[in-house]
Amino acid sequence: MARIIVDTNKLVKVYGKDIKNEVLHGISLKIEEGEFVSIIGPSGSGKSTLLNILAALDRPTSGRVNVNGQEIDKMDDKQLALFRNSNMGFVFQFHHLLPEFTALENVMIPNWIAKGSPSDEVKQRAIKLLDLVGLKEYEDNLATQLSGGQKQRVAIARSLMNNPPILFADEPTGNLDTESTDKVYKLLRNINKELGTTFIIVTHDKDIANRTDRVIEIVDGNIKRDFFI
Amino acid sequence: MWFEFKVAVRFLKSGKTQTLLILLGITIGVMVQVFLGSLIQGLQKSLVNQTVGNAPHITIIPQEKGPENLISPRGEEGFRIITFDSNRGGIGRWRSLEEYLKKVDGIKAVSPTIDGSAFALRGQKSLSVIIRGVDINAADQIYDISDRIEAGDPTLGGNNILIGNELAKELNLSVGDNLNINTSMGIDDNFIIAGIFDLRSKDLNKSWIIISRDRAQTLFDLPDQVSNIELQIKDVFTANDIANIIMSENTNINAESWQKNNQQLLTALRSQGSSSLIIQIFVIIAVTLGIASVLAVSVLQKSRQIGILKAMGITSSRVGLIFLIQGGILGTIGSIIGTAGGIGLSQLFVNLVRDEMGNPLFPIDIDIAFILISISIAILAGMIAALIPARNSAKLNPVEVINNG
Numbered sequence: 268m269a270r271i272i273v274d275t276n277k278l279v280k281v282y283g284k285d286i287k288n289e290v291l292h293g294i295s296l297k298i299e300e301g302e303f304v305s306i307i308g309p310s311g312s313g314k315s316t317l318l319n320i321l322a323a324l325d326r327p328t329s330g331r332v333n334v335n336g337q338e339i340d341k342m343d344d345k346q347l348a349l350f351r352n353s354n355m356g357f358v359f360q361f362h363h364l365l366p367e368f369t370a371l372e373n374v375m376i377p378n379w380i381a382k383g384s385p386s387d388e389v390k391q392r393a394i395k396l397l398d399l400v401g402l403k404e405y406e407d408n409l410a411t412q413l414s415g416g417q418k419q420r421v422a423i424a425r426s427l428m429n430n431p432p433i434l435f436a437d438e439p440t441g442n443l444d445t446e447s448t449d450k451v452y453k454l455l456r457n458i459n460k461e462l463g464t465t466f467i468i469v470t471h472d473k474d475i476a477n478r479t480d481r482v483i484e485i486v487d488g489n490i491k492r493d494f495f496i
Numbered sequence: 497m498w499f500e501f502k503v504a505v506r507f508l509k510s511g512k513t514q515t516l517l518i519l520l521g522i523t524i525g526v527m528v529q530v531f532l533g534s535l536i537q538g539l540q541k542s543l544v545n546q547t548v549g550n551a552p553h554i555t556i557i558p559q560e561k562g563p564e565n566l567i568s569p570r571g572e573e574g575f576r577i578i579t580f581d582s583n584r585g586g587i588g589r590w591r592s593l594e595e596y597l598k599k600v601d602g603i604k605a606v607s608p609t610i611d612g613s614a615f616a617l618r619g620q621k622s623l624s625v626i627i628r629g630v631d632i633n634a635a636d637q638i639y640d641i642s643d644r645i646e647a648g649d650p651t652l653g654g655n656n657i658l659i660g661n662e663l664a665k666e667l668n669l670s671v672g673d674n675l676n677i678n679t680s681m682g683i684d685d686n687f688i689i690a691g692i693f694d695l696r697s698k699d700l701n702k703s704w705i706i707i708s709r710d711r712a713q714t715l716f717d718l719p720d721q722v723s724n725i726e727l728q729i730k731d732v733f734t735a736n737d738i739a740n741i742i743m744s745e746n747t748n749i750n751a752e753s754w755q756k757n758n759q760q761l762l763t764a765l766r767s768q769g770s771s772s773l774i775i776q777i778f779v780i781i782a783v784t785l786g787i788a789s790v791l792a793v794s795v796l797q798k799s800r801q802i803g804i805l806k807a808m809g810i811t812s813s814r815v816g817l818i819f820l821i822q823g824g825i826l827g828t829i830g831s832i833i834g835t836a837g838g839i840g841l842s843q844l845f846v847n848l849v850r851d852e853m854g855n856p857l858f859p860i861d862i863d864i865a866f867i868l869i870s871i872s873i874a875i876l877a878g879m880i881a882a883l884i885p886a887r888n889s890a891k892l893n894p895v896e897v898i899n900n901g
Contacts, residue, residue, distance in 0.1 A: 324895050345811050345812070355809075357808065359807075363803075364804075365801050377809070379499040379502075380805070380814075381809070383497065383498055
């Protein structure tokens with residue numbers, strides 16, 4: 268059996284100080300290394316909140332989160348930032364490339380944040396990653412000169428830069444047409460198979476969810492269903 | 497640091513209009529600073545120079561004695577002796593004092609002088625003059641007499657004298673002529689005019705007659721004495737301090753600094769200096785506020801990028817650093833251009849604004865230290881201005897940015 272890479276116990280998240288709004292009501296789940304999981308649910312169900320906590324962007328109000336062997340619910344902001352940099356890749360719905368930088372530079376940014384200075388080795392690796400997502404010839408284009416699908420593929424290349432064990436994707440195809448959606452999905456699948464990266468994808472696209480290995484459905488802050496396809 | 501610098505530069509480049517506007521603001525601010533500062537400093541130096549450039553900064557005079565009791569107490573034999581003190585308050589030990597003064601730190605010229613009043617007589621005319629007995633080499637260090645000779649030579653000795661051009665005009669004298677001088681003590685002698693000087697002061701040119709010190713000592717019957725010792729020092733504003741040191745180390749003399757006799761000028765200089773300081777402070781505040789407001793807007797505009805960087809694991813303090821660096825870059829570039837502009841403006845001013853004779857009103861003083869201070873202040877102001885935006889950027893929550901697109 269593979270190693271457990273995400274392990275949560277009775278995760279509770281409450282927003283607001285005066286008027287308390289409990290968004291997650293004690294979520295416990297385990298995800299193994301190399302899984303390709305989707306989290307689905309209607310908007311307001313708490314699935315994005317769950318993803319933010321799993322992705323070390325936010326802390327739970329109570330409960331325990333262990334990601335890649337580390338208790339991240341106890342970490343302060345700085346520790347979380349460093350943890351994200353070395354353990355997580357992110358692909359967001361709105362592409363979120365830095366428009367001031369070229370495609371290649373965007374891919375290198377996670378490494379620049381970690382190491383603080385560039386090296387030729389890093390550049391070679393970034394070029395390889397751009398090649399992997401099929402955009403090698405666009406390396407010198409500014410992020411603003413790319414189409415939506417291309418931006419998302421650059422974002423995927425970027426998320427792999429620091430070799431993270433887990434990759435989080437929040438509606439990665441939410442803004443894309445059918446053809447681009449298909450391309451991006453295949454790319455994610457390919458990376459999962461080739462590199463063994465664990466994927467956690469939040470989506471409300473039933474088609475995409477059905478093409479993952481495991482679907483966790485969140486409704487009203489609880490896990491309603493959790494099944495393998 | 498490399499990464500933060502790179503992001504800062506890219507952010508600045510991406511908002512070109514904004515960046516140029518801030519730069520323009522800083523440039524103008526620093527330009528005004530440098531121009532105003534140089535102008536005021538030049539003006540002050542020129543005023544001080546006009547006042548004391550060719551004048552003693554400190555004058556050593558014998559200590560004033562109280563009214564002397566000329567009648568001695570009743571003598572043993574019942575006589576009272578009435579004496580008239582022939583010593584009219586000269587400095588007797590001036591040679592040792594001169595040696596001492598030459599060694600005092602900060603003094604650059606020492607000129608022991610004998611002063612006395614007299615009348616210059618020619619034909620029916622009789623003009624009141626001041627006889628100044630000097631060693632010409634020492635006096636030159638203060639008054640530059642040798643370089644200011646209009647006619648003849650600055651050679652003293654014997655009965656040679658130098659007179660001012662106003663006096664020469666008044667008495668219709670030229671080099672080689674004889675001049676009869678009658679001292680207030682009734683001694684009368686003939687002198688030969690060796691040279692005519694122009695000390696750029698109508699008063700001095702009309703009243704001064706310069707002769708050798710030895711000749712003056714015999715003329716005024718002050719053997720081996722001087723009336724005063726005139727000093728010039730390196731930094732004119734230390735005159736009071738040096739005068740105090742001299743007085744504390746010597747007895748029976750007074751050291752009078754030019755500062756004591758020019759209180760009004762000094763007050764004017766001080767108030768001018770402080771008003772220009774106030775203007776400069778407000779310029780800096782205006783520039784700082786300008787940078788701060790533009791950078792604050794820039795934090796809002798770049799909140800998306802900051803959110804992404806944070807999600808990818810950059811710490812809040814490093815995000816803050818990006819904005820501090822932006823402030824620093826803006827301050828540096830702006831102040832360098834501004835300094836160049838300020839110097840240019842100063843030159844323009846010197847070249848355009850002239851007096852009726854076509855000469856510049858006064859030299860503008862470009863002081864490297866002052867410019868370096870201005871540049872550092874601008875850079876510092878840029879970074880201080882960036883502090884609040886930097887703090888705001890650090891507070892930004894990546895989750896909000898990501899979820900809101």
